[in-house]
Amino acid sequence: MAKKIKDPGIGKHSNKYARRFINADGSFNIKHINKVNSLSESYNYLINITWGKFFLWVLLGYTLVNSLFALVYTFLGISNIAQPTGDIFKDFLNAFFFSAQTVTTVGYGAMAPKGLLFGVISSFEALIGLLSFSFITGLLYGRFSKPRANIKFSSSIVLKKHKEVDAIMFRLMSKSDNVMIRPNIEATLALSLKDKHNEFTNNFYKLKLERDAITYLPTTWTIVHGIDESSPLKEFSREELKQLHGEILLLVSYYDESFAQEVHQVHSYILKNIKYDQRFVPAFYYDDDGYTILDHDKLDQTTK
Known part of the structure; x- marks a missing residue:
């Protein structure tokens, strides 16, 4: 005669529409509502998603940061970092490439900030780049070193x-x-x-x-x-x-x-x-x- 055991953590309540407890990928079939989000949950999310999604998020973040600073540089005056072309789109692209060189601290030398204001903004962007790449490096290490059953x-x-x-x-x-x-x-x-x-x-x-x-x-x-x-x-x-x-x-x-x-x-x-x-x-x-x-x-x- 089979004997019942205590609830292993799933819960006793059920109904005729209840789905399976564990999904095919090994995750528990639970939807969370009214949950307070935190930065640590973002870290856990980025650690556990697929490599494809991870690199898409990195590319999206990289593009958004550079686009934001490119808009700032273009609005304040592209002449402070490069020769204006008269085409707003080309000026934006030049500002984007300058932002990419600044955030990655590459600095090819073709473009450089002029004036105190642009020097302050580009220095702040370089700091954001250092912090961002340190965070991404930590995520890469965490993804490789996290123990996973295979x-x-x-x-x-x-x-x-x-x-x-x-x-x-x-x-x-x-x-x-x-x-x-x-x-x-x-x-x-x-x-x-x-x-x-x-x-x-x-x-x-x-x-x-x-x-x-x-x-x-x-x-x-x-x-x-x-x-x-x-x-x-x-x-x-x-x-x-x-x-x-x-x-x-x-x-x-x-x-x-x-x-x-x-x-x-x-x-x-x-x-x-x-x-x-x-x-x-x-x-x-x-x-x-x-x-x-x-x-x-x-x-x-x-x-x-």
Whole structure:
């Protein structure tokens, strides 16, 4: 008989429209409102976004700062940094290029500020440039040095006979060449069910796995939960499983040699996405020289 466990931090309240707790990318499916923003949150945002978005923000900030100072230089008089051309757009471009040389402290020498006012403004801009590039350098270091788990989960979750009982299975592997040291996994089943008051509540169960820890993982690891007498899914038929509003919540931890510390990653699977009577295609094989060949593209592949 399966025993319920305490709320792992998700919350007991639910309803029939509730979405999954954990998104496919490992983030929690939560929308924040009435939240006070701070500079530290901007730092966290810039640390965690993709590299493409990060460099777009850097380019946008660089363009905005130079455009702002270029407008100031143009408005106060372009003759104080370069020979006027009579074309407002060309004068603005000259002011923009002068601003870019100032903010980066390059200073090619073709243009230079004249007068006290322009000297003060360009000096202030140079200070802003030094501070900005120091901040960006810190962000680059933070993005490279931040410990991140490097786990790839199979998109598929299957149910098939295993040791004479139905079993739920999924796979995981390392995205990189690094071997995962002492990986261990915790699996929690969250079922949103109607109670006696006809309201939806979350019920949590710890899933017993065939193996929840191994010594090292150089290839793939198939996680198996047998639906035996101790499983919370034992009371449901295959047809009933397809109708359940349930999610398997996962927490995987392992020691990463690159960061010399333990890292963690969360993931989840929806019960409605189970593939029935399928098995995973082997993802690694041996070549003629005896080397183990690991095909990352086969992690998700299943067959009847």
